[in-house]
Amino acid sequence: MPARKHAKKIYEHFNKIVADPVLQIKRLKKTGSFRIIGWVPTDVPEELIHAAGALPIGIVALERQAVSLSTPHMQVWSCSLMRCALGMALEGSFDLLNGLIIPVICDTTRMVTGIWKQVKPYAFMDNFLLPKQVDRPSAKDYLIGEMGRLKARLEQFMDRTITASELCASIRLYNHNRSVMRKLFSLHTEHPELLSNRNMYNIIKSSMLMPKELHTNMIAELWQELEKKVDDNKSAGKKCHVRLLLSGKVWEPPVIMDIFDGLDIVSAGDDFCTGYRYIANDVPETGEPLRALAERQFNRLPIAAFAGKSGDRAKSIIKMVEETHAHGVLFVHLKYCEPENFDYPMLRDDLSAYGIPNCRIETEIDSLPGENYFEQIKAFIDSIGGVV
């Protein structure tokens, strides 16, 4: 099979997983008798779930028509991400899940657990209570304790203990998966003609929806195919792309990725929970594993949920812009996402003061695809000089 065709097949596979998360859960259930535990974005230590013998599944692939189902239970002025997740649950999309972990990262996630437990309880439900201050020693002690609490609850639910070596093995598995995705990501930023925005981000998202072992194998296969193409492409004239850095909570709706691909824009990086941030750093493989998991948490790219880091977030974005030679920053903000809405004016001003062109688009999971985003993105890249 010619290389390009094979790569396309693998992309299609990832795409299918992301496009129909409900079918994917059904498929997974058929493959074995393991338990599946869902997690809501972001920053839930999946390694712990895996080490407990369950399969972690991210509530990250969304069905926009489900948003309105949550209306009797949740105010329409809450973010459509949580409304959609709850709507999908109400629709029965997650009925095959054995459990769900919701991290408290904002007031909406803090409140949604109570509602969820009321209207659609699962056998195992947990609020993962991340510390919001991250700069003082108390935060680290607490987070290690909180990881320990979650571990104990999972052990009880799964009726088994998680040994240190099991947890270390899960950490290695997840680290490996992240590292191969990082390799692909840098290929994507160099060769978007081979690995488009949509395909790259489908790969990241699908990694949250399938066993990591399988995902890593598929990437290995894909890598082989792409490597050949990279060599072939070296001689061909490369198309010029605008490089943008992205910032926000999630890469939604995915139609924006298609707009990027259509306009020859490449995402050079991002701080999305469902994007580069998910793969950006690893868990240290030495030392006590719970401490190592906490270590990773504190080293992750800063996001709006954590205090004392918003200044750092601007610095972190500026650093990423410089490292990736991005031409500008596009904020992709979900309407009603308070943490992002609070951060935005400061980030905008910091970037502008630094001479980095930036623009914000406001999205909703269930907003109609399209023209609006296209016009705004097109206007932004035109303003920074178009395709360079």
Place this chain on the structure above:
Amino acid sequence: MVVSPSFKTTSLFKQMMAEYHERGVAAKEKGIPVAWVTATFPVEIIYAAGLFPYYPENFGARIAAKKVADRISAAAEEKGYFPDLCAYARCGIGNAFSVERPAGEVLKPDVVFCSNAQCGSLQKWFEAAGRYYQVPFFLIDTPLIENTPTTLIKRYIVEQLHELLDFLELYTGNTFNFSRLAEVISLSNEACRLWNEILNMAALKPAPFGYFDACYHLAPIVAWRGTKWAVDYYKELKKELEERLDNNVYVISDERYKLYFDHIPVWPRLRWFSNLLMERKALAVASQYTHSWAWRFDLNRPLESLVKNYTEVFINRGYEYRLQQKIILMKEFKVDGFILFSNRSCKPKALGLYDKYQIISDRTGLPGVIFEADMSDERYFDEEYIKKLFAEFFDRLEHNSN
């Protein structure tokens, strides 16, 4: 704005509020740092460290009560802050950018202290303020207590209080004064006790004092808790209420219904709501909001006790606990119905209310109503819709009591 027949204490309130502001200005001039604090921050520690605490949330409520929240918010919105953020935050930020001062001057902070027990908005707002005013920002992170408080969370917060003490010692250059802390806590206890006794008077039928009065007289328990000022103020208010009882002066002399109101009031419509209820001889008598400050501190274990009170506050609790607390208050105050306010500004209070409405109805059999609005911003206030909703509610209330 007076809700019940004019209280003498109201003029005392105005006078003391003006003096409070002047004291803040004077403190700043003398080099005493002004510390911004949030409503559920252990302010006793700040007093004991010799700083002057200031509550921007009170300022937000004042702007709202003066019906100018939309104008002040506009100044924040012009800078890119969004109208869907909490109006206190928008007004606090807007005030920094606005040229007009319809609700007076805010005291600019020298240091900013925040607890996120109430919400994440305060964390973001105060952090932004720290950056804007270029002053230190200190967060007491208070994880949600879903069921019973865990040792892990208690230990985390005690550890943070120690970090706070270290921070203050470094900031002020003085060793932290624990005997001063004990004095401040005693004053807080006294004010909280008086406040609780005052709130309980609303259980009498007819009552000399209701929830809307409590909202009006709330500022001292929030802002002056830990001082003699709060104690003196509530002694006066209580004395006046006792006189009213002696003289048979009530909010509604032929009071028919007692209602539970959840949670915060619509500040620019305090009187409007009070009248709306009064027309049907109904008095709002209790709310988790006004009861939030009915704290009791243990002088023998000051830090642990501060942790307990400030982290176990209802707004930092899980769904079922909050629900039960609402029902307990409804029972204690023998209410005939309940009002739930889905406040656009405040997700940590509003989200979940739709289902709670049904559960409360099922568990108590009481008639209720739930309405949408914003606590400050009248752009989200639809008078006709609310009137209609309440008319229908009152009919059910009447039907129920017959």
